[in-house]
Amino acid sequence: AISFLPENETKSNLYKKAVIFGSLGRSYTIIGNNDSALFYYQRSYENFEKSKNYYQLNLALSGLGDIQFKQGNNELALGYYRAALQNCELFPDNLGLIDTYLRLTKLFSSSLNDSAQYYGEKGIVLSMEAKDFQATNEFAFLLYKSCDASNSYGRLKWLEISRNALDSLNNREANSKINNMLLQEENRLLEREETKRLEDEKRQSEINYLLIAVFIILFVISIPLLSNSLLVNARVVVFLSILSLLLIFEFVNLVLHQFIGEWTHHSTLFMLLSMVIIASLLIPMHGKVEK
Secondary structure, three states: OHHHOOOOOOHHHHHHHHHHHHHHHHHHHHOOOHHHHHHHHHHHHHHHHHHOOOOOHHHHHHHHHHHHHHOOOHHHHHHHHHHHHHHHHHOOOHHHHHHHHHHHHHHHHOOOHHHHHHHHHHHHHHHHHOOOHHHHHHHHHHHHHHOOOOOHHHHHHHHHHHHHHHHHHHHHHHHHHHHHHHHHHHHHHHHHHHHHHHHHHHHHHHHHHHHHHHHHHHHHHHHHHHHOOOOOOHHHHHHHHHHHHHHHHHHHHHHHHHHHHHHOOOOHHHHHHHHHHHHHHHOOHHHHHHO
């Protein structure tokens, strides 16, 4: 992802950098490299601030909160999560809200049950509306754990929601697996069709080159024959000989253009010099063609 970072410091590019750095932070978080994750989340946050575009800033803030939470700095984590929550409410971003409510519920579930219930209930309503069964299951299980042991009704309620979410999640995962298989097969079919199309184009191009080459050879061979004919004017022969050289030059240019472009890195000056050298090699042929 680093190789795709835009170089110009425009607001648009700064925003792109912020998103890329946030993705890198998330990747390092998943593999447990907290130091690298913290570095990229901070870079992401800085670029969001520079770009003045705060859409999805919650991802960087939540990531920074996750690092602090893992390190046991719950107060710092809470500050980042609340800032992420404000960012989600600003746009609004329901998926971001679900994600942030889940983090806050996890943060409070071990100590402040009332806060865990507050954020958990807000989050589970949104996750059920969005049909996010994975988040619904996590909310329900956290709410179940945060319920007082004497609150049997509440505990049964959250367990029931968790079970239903898991049932729906398993069905969706099965459907998702089939859809992914179909998508992969469709992609393979498209790749085969694209490969066949490119091969057909290449074959047609080779045939065209062959026909042009045969025409030029026959054209060049015919000029000496015409020069010996009393019916053809000498000026016509000179004209045809020059035309044949132009045809040869253009054909050579057509065949070698791609290779010359790669060799010269498409430098206008070097490509021009290459064409001049090729033309100079064809000049001696002028007299031979006329003869």
